[in-house]
């Protein structure tokens with residue numbers, strides 16, 4: 001199968017000049033902005049947001065809020081659009097935090113994560129009165145209490161709980177298992193102690209409990225177990241949370257054989273689990289906050305690369321080098337992510353396919369974008385479209401080999417607006433006193 005529409009953004013279609021997304025001609029955009037190029041489709045992103053909002057309204061009888069996990073991809077122009085959609089935001093660094101504030105997120109819609117927050121981040125959170133600082137350890141709890149006391153301000157907090165649940169996802173994107181670096185473990189007693197301490201401190205206002213199991217999860221069962229574990233912990237410590245967040249992490253479809261893109265089982269399972277846990281204890285429903293990142297932006301984005309050098313490897317595979325790679329998409333090297341590539345201009349190709357490997361242009365053997373894929377014989381200059389490229393590509397991009405981070409565009413109604421320009425990596429270097 002050469003061309004897979006169902007992985008592309010919702011507005012992808014054939015125009016007179018080939019592939020169009022958001023009413024814009026992809027070949028025209030490549031001529032104007034060069035490659036690698038990232039394109040985000042407005043309609044797809046808005047549809048993902050609306051779908052989740054409707055599901056939450058339909059399945060959760062209490063108040064619900066969707067907060068976007070900024071780490072998936074964040075830029076001022078994207079952030080302003082997310083503000084307009086009424087989303088909250090989860091930030092994990094001073095950079096993300098300041099961007100969120102400047103883009104207009106109301107502080108009451110921002111929560112601050114991180115397993116090693118800085119003094120500056122905590123001070124800004126207190127100054128702005130954000131929704132919650134999500135406390136990650138007993139050490140941090142005491143530190144935040146001291147800072148709050150010194151400043152004479154009460155810190156609104158959630159506790160991030162690690163219920164010891166492993167998920168069927170790559171070990172590098174699991175976050176709530178027994179060895180996780182994140183959160184307060186239930187098993188060691190840290191979680192119960194943190195609830196006790198927080199409730200007895202005049203400088204801490206414990207608003208809720210949180211857990212995040214990991215990313216790219218397609219199974220509802222770990223969410224149900226985690227929610228029950230957190231409510232059992234709350235009951236044991238005689239604490240009734242006003243807010244509750246089972247994090248984000250719902251998976252998307254990167255390849256045709258992946259499970260279908262459908263958030264219904266996720267939203268239904270967490271809504272029903274929280275409702276049932278409260279009903280059993282005769283507790284009022286908490287405000288339910290979900291934190292998706294990937295599910296909102298992944299499918300909205302595509303990456304466009306240009307084919308360069310090609311060769312045949314000793315194992316018989318055809319090696320196709322493109323003009324990007326691990327510097328703009330480290331997911332393959334980090335955790336073996338798998339993609340398809342759609343060659344532009346070969347949509348109706350019916351000839352022989354070559355067993356191929358798509359590699360990047362960076363000086364690392366692990367800089368492979370697709371290990372195995374059957375592709376037609378391609379020419380230098382052909383364009384490869386990598387679908388589902390909107391999450392954890394550009395936000396994880398680096399300047400390795402002094403590569404410029406690529407340009408990204410927002411496509412809507414036939415207009416393209418910059419989300420970020422192609423970077424000049426030399427501009428940020430320190431040159432000292434040049435002779």
Ligand SMILES: Cc1ncc(COP(=O)(O)O)c(C=O)c1O
Nearest residue numbers: 069212215248249291292293294
């Ligand atoms: C605390 C927290 N919430 C939400 C997310 C978003 O996860 P995803 O993009 O898989 O939905 C992450 C991702 O690492 C996270 O660490």
